[in-house]
Amino acid sequence: MVTLEDVAKQAGVSLATASRVLNGSTRQVGADLRARVERAAYELGYRANIAAQTLARGASNVIGIVVHDLTDPYFAALADGAMRAAAGENLLVMVGTTHRDPEQEIAYVATLNAQRVRAVLLVGSRVADPGVTERLRGELDRYQASGGRVACVGQDLLGVDTVAPANYEGAAALARSLAELGHTRFAILAGPPHLMTARDRCAGFASALAELGLPEPRVIQGPFDRDGGYRAAQETGEATCVFAVNDVMAVGALAAYRERGIRVPDDVSVAGFDDIATLRDQVPALTTVRLPLQDMGARALELALAAGEEPTVEQVAGEVVLRESVRAVR
Amino acid sequence: MVTLEDVAKQAGVSLATASRVLNGSTRQVGADLRARVERAAYELGYRANIAAQTLARGASNVIGIVVHDLTDPYFAALADGAMRAAAGENLLVMVGTTHRDPEQEIAYVATLNAQRVRAVLLVGSRVADPGVTERLRGELDRYQASGGRVACVGQDLLGVDTVAPANYEGAAALARSLAELGHTRFAILAGPPHLMTARDRCAGFASALAELGLPEPRVIQGPFDRDGGYRAAQETGEATCVFAVNDVMAVGALAAYRERGIRVPDDVSVAGFDDIATLRDQVPALTTVRLPLQDMGARALELALAAGEEPTVEQVAGEVVLRESVRAVR
DNA sequence: GGCACACTGGAAACCGCTTTCCTGGAGGTC
DNA sequence: GACCTCCAGGAAAGCGGTTTCCAGTGTGCC
The missing domain is CATH 3.40.50.2300 (Response regulator)
Structure with a gap:
């Protein structure tokens, strides 16, 4: 595995300079050093180790989406909307499927917290079980306490930013x-x-x-x-x-x-x-x-990323569409 | 953010001991120290920082799946199969959608390489463009050279483990x-x-x-x-x-x-x-x-994870299913 | 009773990168 | 020409874990 140090060595510069050239920084680097570093990186086929970056920066570029079932087109559409929005923000997406098991959902939040993802999107209906909701809340609290952002699509049950279909x-x-x-x-x-x-x-x-x-x-x-x-x-x-x-x-x-x-x-x-x-x-x-599912997914991500003091609950109206499966009687 | 050091301190043990208790190790830890650590971790709500673990261990527990379009049920089924298999192996899944743009696919491989994911699954048809294939190959080579595993669902074009529908x-x-x-x-x-x-x-x-x-x-x-x-x-x-x-x-x-x-x-x-x-x-x-889509997805993950010297190509037969949309003529 | 050994606990090196802090030189001002 | 400021470059201290290596203790065996 080629590391930044290899690149720096090959370019004959310090680690700091190589880092500044390759991985973005407010600091300027002189034109020729910059060129040397870029050349070395290219020749060696350097790829930054994101785990290391995440650790050093204390922030990751990953978000998590938790859905019930990807093969259900409802969730697929919501997830797709959120993923497009994420791609626009240059974020990677970690997807977890719970297969409708609330315990799984809680477990995912814990795992995503451990991953220090930037935001977690909980997509899908809440369940009417105070115990489960309570424990999920606990896990979310822990996550939010450490700076994590949360939004959810479904019911406004968790005291977090929510996109709530009407x-x-x-x-x-x-x-x-x-x-x-x-x-x-x-x-x-x-x-x-x-x-x-x-x-x-x-x-x-x-x-x-x-x-x-x-x-x-x-x-x-x-x-x-x-x-x-x-x-x-x-x-x-x-x-x-x-x-x-x-x-x-x-x-x-x-x-x-x-x-x-x-x-x-x-x-x-x-x-x-x-x-x-x-x-x-x-x-x-x-x-x-x-329901504008894709938009709802995208909107949930926006809500999560926007700092917002008070949790926002956004109602999304549905539009009745009459088609041939119904007819007038009498 | 509560760190392992906090836990160790609260439990009155060394960092090493805390690590051994909480994050798995071959080494034994005495019963009372173990209990003290676990208690401290619980009380503080400790969540291991996976970025740090990944860095230290040099291996992550994440795999990447690259699909064209999640809202297409074909990909959703394949992805679902792979994700179920991943869940069974205790792996997290990062999903990327290319929306059929081959450049996106290449970019995802690069990104997933940077993430040091354990394996990458390329799901979906290859395109008949030698230039694109070439560059994708290059990116995959780089990834594999650093120990990454790759499998693909579709055509056997890349010299990697492949699940190829007939x-x-x-x-x-x-x-x-x-x-x-x-x-x-x-x-x-x-x-x-x-x-x-x-x-x-x-x-x-x-x-x-x-x-x-x-x-x-x-x-x-x-x-x-x-x-x-x-x-x-x-x-x-x-x-x-x-x-x-x-x-x-x-x-x-x-x-x-x-x-x-x-x-x-x-x-x-x-x-x-x-x-x-x-x-x-x-x-x-x-x-x-x-086509047994879910199985194919799952199988692709298995192939990727199994060490295999020579790339395996697994043909998957399709079964003709005659239903009412056709009829006999004459 | 002495010695080898297995085993538990801790100190510290390291994983790869970011960023602060420091240094020295160039340029500007009076 | 002296002094100050500004800026590019590098050394080194983290980020939060894992793991090697070492020391100390209790056990088994002759």
Whole structure:
């Protein structure tokens, strides 16, 4: 491994000079020494040891992103947005996937703290478990105490900068749009009760229905993924309109109805949430609530990096997008 | 920031002892000292500084994965497989996305080298540009010379451990299956000519047709993504069977046909490649060549970590999966 | 009882780089 | 011409760990 010292020696200069030339510094270096150093570095194929730099500078150029599942396009889009923003700031990205295990999430924060990453982005729904939240908070406190920056995408549960999609309001708006089409008997594929995102969307939808004086929707819980939607769709009974709390579940529901010969939207209307790009070509096209996922990811990074005294919570509105998977009744 | 020295001081032991207790070592430490150190570390909330550890140990516990685009489910699946494998080995993962820019890929290798990561995984098609390949090779050489490990998923172009999907053979097998259904007039949505993956799949398909004595397929080039498939599908003319070199393009093609009132598979059969999980619920279900993407990602990491003198090239077979997007003719 | 040996604990060298502090020379001013 | 300032270059002190080497102690064996 060629070190800075090798370069300095070959160029016939001091370590300090070589460092100043190669790795940026406010100090000037004379033209000929500078050239000698650059030449030596090139000839030797020098690559700075970033671990050493990080140690000496006391600051790294890495950020960490913790997501639940990269193969879920929702997280992929958020992560991608954050990574583009990071690339723009010349930051490297460390990605951890928890596969929905909150313990893993806590462990990642600890590890990223040990790595002294500049910022940590927690992407994905918080869970409604005070114990877990408490311990996560503890780990974050420790990290922040040593100068780490944190932002999260999801719920404002941690007292850190947060990009919060308007799950409740978005679902409520969707409910009103669907009610306007004449639907009265609703079902909600609600996901798991401990996931705040699922819960908020479910609650928003249900409360909008209540405000309109419509009958209570049938709420069917289950996993937050495609198969969860598929299975929950078996139990929607008489409902003429089904709201899945995310697009991936909605696609599962579409598959279930298709198999059973139930036509969407003729027999039942289906709506999702998120507006996942990969699913835009579904047939029938999915009615959903669009979230600007990439922007949200990028914004979270910005929030984390901006110093901000008080934690900022940024609400991101969703936009109801009516497509062919729903139709008007009567 | 609490350092090991703080812990040692609080526990009343030497730095060496504290290090041995907390950060793993072959050496034993007496029970009471051990307990004192652990207690002090806990009380102070000590987190080892990994940059320092990396520097001192001369080896990091990080690997790098370079992909083209995380929001493309193909890469997401490969990356996920690799990340699961990495988690099993207790390695952290640094992910870089090139957005299909080969220069970015080279730059990432340089950066990851500077980070002294344990291994680098290059995921995604090589490009048919000798200049780029040459420079990438140079950067990899440098990295490997200093003990770095490299593996790649895609083509065996770099003289490193490679997991190589059988693009040519898979496409050929698909062509034979489709020919068996009676099709004779084919079109290939071929993607861009410089992408080896696209090129190999296209060539495999075409040559199998040739061997069967069938007329030459119409080859339509374009981008490797959904919109590329959508646009290319405008030009398939008289073909009764269209092969898109990946699933995402095939979905684009399906959308194009749908819009134009061309029924799949009644009017035209469509097949893709990869068997992307997120697209399994497409209607009509996509005929494709299944690749075990997650396994491939995991395997690439294994290859990289295993010392291997000679670079291993591991062929991964694809499995033709016939679904409703194709039908027999005549 | 004496001696070799295994083992635990600590001092200190080192990993590769940054940055402070110091030195000497060039240039400017009165 | 003396004095001051400014600046380029180098020596060396860290950054926070790991690990080698050494010393001291307790144990086993003859």
